[in-house]
Amino acid sequence: MGKVTTRYDGEREPGSEARADRSRPAVRPLRGREEELRLLCRALDRAQNSRRGTEGWLNGPAGIGRTRLLREAERAASARGFTVIRLKGEEFSPSVALGSLVHALTGPPDAERTPSAPGVTRETPDDRHLPAASLTLLDAHLKRSPLLITCDEGPAPSLTPALRPLMARLRNSPLVWLTARRTEREPAETAARTLARPPRDPPGTLRITLGPLSDDAVSQLFADRLGGPPDAELRTLLGLAQGNPRLLAAVCRQLLEHGGVRVESGTARLATEDGDATAEVRTPAAPRPVPRWFGALMDERLATVSPQTRLLMEVATVLGPACLPEDIAEMLGEPVGALVPRFREAVAAGMLQRGSDTVTFRHDLMRQALVADLPAVVRGAMHRQALGILMARGSSAAAVATHLIHGAHRGDPAMAGLLRRAAEESVTTTPRTAADLALRGLELVGPVVDEAHEPLTVIAVEACVRAGSLPTAVTLARDALIRPLDPETAARLRYWLSTALLLLGRTADCLDVAEELLAHPGAPAHLRQRAVLNQLAAWSAQDEARGVQHAERVLREAGEQELDIQAGVTTTLAVMRWRAGRLNEALSLCQEAAELADGGAAIEWHTHPRLMSAMMLAHTGRFAEAEAALGKAPRTVEFVSAGVPRLVRARLRLARGELDEAVREAAAGLAVAEQAGAGVLMPLAWLVLATVASYRGELAEAGEYARRLRDALPDDRGRVCAAAAAWIEAQIALASGGDQELETAVEELWTNECGRRALLIEEPAFAPWLVRLLLAGDRRTRAAAVSAAADRLARTNPGITAVRAAADHARGLVERDAAALESAAAHHRDAWVRASAAEDLGALLTDTSRALAAQHLESALARYGQLGAAGDTARVRRRLRAIGVRRRHWTRSDQPKTGWQSLTRTEHTVAEHVLQGMTNRQVAVRMFLSQHTVAFHLRQIFRKLGVHSRLELARYRQSTGHDGTPRAGGADR
Numbered sequence: 001m002g003k004v005t006t007r008y009d010g011e012r013e014p015g016s017e018a019r020a021d022r023s024r025p026a027v028r029p030l031r032g033r034e035e036e037l038r039l040l041c042r043a044l045d046r047a048q049n050s051r052r053g054t055e056g057w058l059n060g061p062a063g064i065g066r067t068r069l070l071r072e073a074e075r076a077a078s079a080r081g082f083t084v085i086r087l088k089g090e091e092f093s094p095s096v097a098l099g100s101l102v103h104a105l106t107g108p109p110d111a112e113r114t115p116s117a118p119g120v121t122r123e124t125p126d127d128r129h130l131p132a133a134s135l136t137l138l139d140a141h142l143k144r145s146p147l148l149i150t151c152d153e154g155p156a157p158s159l160t161p162a163l164r165p166l167m168a169r170l171r172n173s174p175l176v177w178l179t180a181r182r183t184e185r186e187p188a189e190t191a192a193r194t195l196a197r198p199p200r201d202p203p204g205t206l207r208i209t210l211g212p213l214s215d216d217a218v219s220q221l222f223a224d225r226l227g228g229p230p231d232a233e234l235r236t237l238l239g240l241a242q243g244n245p246r247l248l249a250a251v252c253r254q255l256l257e258h259g260g261v262r263v264e265s266g267t268a269r270l271a272t273e274d275g276d277a278t279a280e281v282r283t284p285a286a287p288r289p290v291p292r293w294f295g296a297l298m299d300e301r302l303a304t305v306s307p308q309t310r311l312l313m314e315v316a317t318v319l320g321p322a323c324l325p326e327d328i329a330e331m332l333g334e335p336v337g338a339l340v341p342r343f344r345e346a347v348a349a350g351m352l353q354r355g356s357d358t359v360t361f362r363h364d365l366m367r368q369a370l371v372a373d374l375p376a377v378v379r380g381a382m383h384r385q386a387l388g389i390l391m392a393r394g395s396s397a398a399a400v401a402t403h404l405i406h407g408a409h410r411g412d413p414a415m416a417g418l419l420r421r422a423a424e425e426s427v428t429t430t431p432r433t434a435a436d437l438a439l440r441g442l443e444l445v446g447p448v449v450d451e452a453h454e455p456l457t458v459i460a461v462e463a464c465v466r467a468g469s470l471p472t473a474v475t476l477a478r479d480a481l482i483r484p485l486d487p488e489t490a491a492r493l494r495y496w497l498s499t500a501l502l503l504l505g506r507t508a509d510c511l512d513v514a515e516e517l518l519a520h521p522g523a524p525a526h527l528r529q530r531a532v533l534n535q536l537a538a539w540s541a542q543d544e545a546r547g548v549q550h551a552e553r554v555l556r557e558a559g560e561q562e563l564d565i566q567a568g569v570t571t572t573l574a575v576m577r578w579r580a581g582r583l584n585e586a587l588s589l590c591q592e593a594a595e596l597a598d599g600g601a602a603i604e605w606h607t608h609p610r611l612m613s614a615m616m617l618a619h620t621g622r623f624a625e626a627e628a629a630l631g632k633a634p635r636t637v638e639f640v641s642a643g644v645p646r647l648v649r650a651r652l653r654l655a656r657g658e659l660d661e662a663v664r665e666a667a668a669g670l671a672v673a674e675q676a677g678a679g680v681l682m683p684l685a686w687l688v689l690a691t692v693a694s695y696r697g698e699l700a701e702a703g704e705y706a707r708r709l710r711d712a713l714p715d716d717r718g719r720v721c722a723a724a725a726a727w728i729e730a731q732i733a734l735a736s737g738g739d740q741e742l743e744t745a746v747e748e749l750w751t752n753e754c755g756r757r758a759l760l761i762e763e764p765a766f767a768p769w770l771v772r773l774l775l776a777g778d779r780r781t782r783a784a785a786v787s788a789a790a791d792r793l794a795r796t797n798p799g800i801t802a803v804r805a806a807a808d809h810a811r812g813l814v815e816r817d818a819a820a821l822e823s824a825a826a827h828h829r830d831a832w833v834r835a836s837a838a839e840d841l842g843a844l845l846t847d848t849s850r851a852l853a854a855q856h857l858e859s860a861l862a863r864y865g866q867l868g869a870a871g872d873t874a875r876v877r878r879r880l881r882a883i884g885v886r887r888r889h890w891t892r893s894d895q896p897k898t899g900w901q902s903l904t905r906t907e908h909t910v911a912e913h914v915l916q917g918m919t920n921r922q923v924a925v926r927m928f929l930s931q932h933t934v935a936f937h938l939r940q941i942f943r944k945l946g947v948h949s950r951l952e953l954a955r956y957r958q959s960t961g962h963d964g965t966p967r968a969g970g971a972d973r
Helices: 017-020 036-048 066-079 094-106 134-144 160-169 186-192 215-226 232-241 244-257 273-279 292-302 307-319 325-332 338-347 364-373 376-392 398-407 413-426 432-442 453-467 472-483 487-504 506-521 524-540 543-558 563-579 583-598 608-620 623-633 638-654 658-678 682-695 699-710 715-737 739-751 753-762 768-778 782-796 801-815 817-825 829-844 852-868 870-884 907-913 920-927 930-945 950-958
Strands: 001-008 054-060 082-088 147-152 177-182 205-209 261-264 267-272
Touching: 017 715, 036 054, 036 066, 036 205, 066 082, 066 147, 066 177, 147 870, 177 950, 205 930, 215 232, 215 244, 215 267, 232 244, 232 292, 232 472, 244 292, 244 768, 261 364, 273 563, 307 325, 307 338, 307 364, 307 376, 307 852, 325 338, 325 376, 376 398, 376 768, 376 950, 398 413, 413 432, 413 453, 432 453, 453 472, 453 487, 472 487, 487 506, 487 524, 487 907, 506 524, 524 543, 524 563, 543 563, 563 608, 563 753, 583 623, 608 623, 608 638, 623 638, 638 658, 638 682, 682 699, 682 715, 699 715, 699 930, 715 753, 739 753, 739 768, 753 782, 768 782, 768 801, 768 829, 782 801, 801 817, 801 829, 817 829, 829 852, 829 870, 852 870, 907 930, 907 950, 920 930, 930 950
Parallel strands: 054 177, 054 205, 082 147, 147 177
Antiparallel strands: 001 082, 261 267
16 A cells, blocks of 8 residues: 655745744754765756656665655755655555556645555556556656655565556656665565566666765764764764664764763763763773663664674673683683684674774773673672683782672682782772772671781772772771771871871871871881871971971981982972972972982872972963973872872963863862862862853852862861952952952951962962052052062062062052053963053053053953953953043954853853753762852853743753854744
C-alpha cells in the first residue's frame, strides 16, 4: 500500500516559505554530504534543462543520513521550480504507484492522502499495467513543471517493480525519482523472498551509497550543535560513533543536557567535575567518573562486537591502561594466537589503539566504562587473578598497586604487608595511589590486634598530606596519637600532622604539635629539623618578631654541611622580611635559598624558594623574572603544590591586564586548594577573582569573595585578609552608592594597621586608591600619612619600580603634583593602576591644559576599555565630556537594561550552566560561588530576560543566537 505524505510545488504563494520557516527551528547545515548533494543537484539540473529523467537510489545503514539527504534534495528541487511529491511505501504494483502520483498531482498541495487501490500484485510489471489516462495526466504535468518524487522506504527494495516501467516510459521527461533504502544485511530467508534487482542498471540510474562521515564532517556537525569544534580528546571519543550522524546527534543532545562539555577559546573540551588542575594528578587508583552521555555511546558500540571480544576487552580493563597480550591470554586460559580475531574486531570497533606495543584503549574513558559495568565481586576476583599472575612474574608491589587496592580482602594475611610495601614504594612518586593503598590496608587490619596497623597509619598520613587529603590526614594522625607509640612512629605522625595543620591555615595548632615533637628526646634528628621549619613558618604568621629571632638563631647554629636546614630557614626568613617591608632583602634571601636547593639541599615541597620568589616578583611587577622563576621551580607530585604555580600565574595575568586568563588560572588554583582544604592558598585566589569582578562591575561576585576573605584565616594573615575584604567592599560601595558601607569599610582599613601595611606592600593600586578616597572625604591628614608610608616603603627598597610608582602616584594626588603623576603613569607595571594614574593626571590638568588633560584621559579610556572596566570607562567619558571632548566614533558600551546582551559575564556563565541542566548547587561548585550567590544571579537573569522559569529561559535561548539577536527561523515569542 502506498501513501502520499507531502506535496509542494516549486511556485509558492509569496511569503509562504517565510511563514513555514518561522514555525520551526532553522535547518542546520548538511555536513559531510556535499559531494552526494552535488550529484543530486546535477540530476535535477539535467531533468530541468535537458528533460532527461533520473532514477536515484540512496543506500546506507540506519542513521547514516539517507532521509536528511532526501530532504536536502527536496529543498534544492523546490528552489528550482520542481513539484515535489514525498511517498512512503512498502510494496507497490505499477498501477498503485501511478495512481498514487495522479492523486498527489490532482489533489491539494501539502495534504496527506491514502489512495484507494487494488491489492498488491507480484507479477512482472510491464507497460500494459500503466493506465493510459493516468499517463496522459502525468505527461501533461511534466510539460508544465519538472517533478521530483522521493520515497524513504525500509530495508527491502520493494518499489523496484513499480518504478522500472514508469521510469522507462518517462525516461525523456523532467522526472527525478529518489528512493532511500536501508541496506543492512538481511537474513537469508528474507533475501530469498525479495525480488532481485536487474543485473545491470538502465541508463539514467544514479546509485549513491552513504558511508561514515569524515573526521572533519564530525567536527563540523559537533560545532553546529555545541558551539565549537571538539578538541583531540573529544574527537577520539566521538570516533566510537564511527561517523553515524544519528548517533552523533544523540550524543550532542546528551552533552547539552548534562553539561558534559565546555567551550573555551572556540574549542569544545570535556567538562570535568573537579577542573583541569585536579585532572593533572589523577591516577589509575582514582579514575575519572564516566559521564552519563558516554555510557549510551559505549552501549551502542559494544552491541556491535561479539561476546568473546567484549570479554577480551573486559580482561584488558582489569589489567590496566596498558597491558600485554600474553597477560590477557593467561587470564583467559587461551593461546595468544587464538585471540587475534578478537583483537582485530576490537580495533575495528574503534576501542583499541592500532599499532601500539601494548594493548591500549583509544581513550581511558572507554576502559573506565567497561570497568564500571563489571559486577564488583567479579571485578575483585579478576584483580586477584591478575595480581597472582604479575607477582609470580616478579613485579614490584607498586607496579600492581591497582590490583592490590581492588583485589584485597579480609582473610589474606599477606595482603596488608603487600599494601604497605606498595604504599611506601609509591608515596613520593604517586602519593594519591599510595594513600589509596594505605587506606585500603587500614580497612583490612584492626588497630589493636594487628601489628601492621601502625606502619600503615604512618604511611597513610604522609600520603594523604602529599595527595591533598588534609582533613583525612589530621583525623588519622590524631586518632593514632591517642595510643602508645614508639618514639619514631610518634615523631613521624606529629611531623606530618603539623604539616597538614600548617597547610590548612591552623598555625596555632601547628605550633603545638611541632613543639610536642621537639620536646620528645627520642625524635630522630631529621624529623626535628623539619619540625623546626614548620614551626618557623607558623611563627611567621602568628608572631613575626619571635619567628625572625628564632630563624636567625637556627641559621647561626646550623653547621656548614647542614644545607637542608639552611635552605629551609632562609626561605622562611625571606617570607618574614617581605612581610616587614624589606622587599629587596626578601628577594635576595629567596635567591640564596634557591641556589642552596640547586646545590642539592632538600627543600620542603610546600615552601620551595622558587615559588616564593615568583610570587614576590609578580607583586613587584618584575613579570619576566617571575615567569623565569616559575620555569625553574621543580614540578612536584604533591597535590597542593600543583595549585601554587596557577595562583602565581593568576597574579601575573591580572597585573598584565589579561583578565580572562587571570580568572582561569585563579579558578584552577582555587579548585586544588578547596579540594585539599588548603586555607593558606584560598585567599590568594579569592583576591584575584574579587579584583577582576570589581573591574568588570560584577559587584555580587566581588562581594561574595570579600565575604570569604573575611572568614579566611585565624592568625595575622587573617587580618591581612580582612583588610583585603574591606578594600573590595569599599570599591563595591563606591560603585553602588552605598555611603554608609563605604564609611564603614574605610574606617576598618584605617584601624587595621597590619592589614593596611600588607596591602601597601603587595598591591600597587592600594596606596593611590586610599589616598584618593581620603582626599575626597576631606581627610588630608590621613591621606598624607598613607602617602608618607608608601614613600618610606619605596625609599627602603630602592630599585623596585612598582613600589616607587605607587609612592609617586600617592604623592602626586596629595600634593597635586603633575610631574609625580606623570612619572607614576609611565612606570606603573600593573595595567589597571597605569590607567588610573593617567586618569588622575588628566583630571589634575583639566584646569590648566585641556589639551593635555584630554590626551591623558583618552589614554586612560583606552586602557580601561582593554580591561573591560565598564564603570571606569564611563567615568572617564564623563570627564572628557566635561571638558568638551566628544568622539563620534566611540562605540557605546553601556549595557542594555534587558535582553541577552544585558547580562554580565558571570550571569552569562550561570545562564549557560543552567541551560545545560545543572542545579544551583552544581553551578555553585563549578563557579566557586555559594548557592545563595547563584540564586541571586538567576533572579537577575530572569528579570532581565523577562522569564519566570528555567523552561522559559531555555525557550528564550533557543529563539536567539549567541549574540542575543533573534535566531533566523527561530520560534516567535
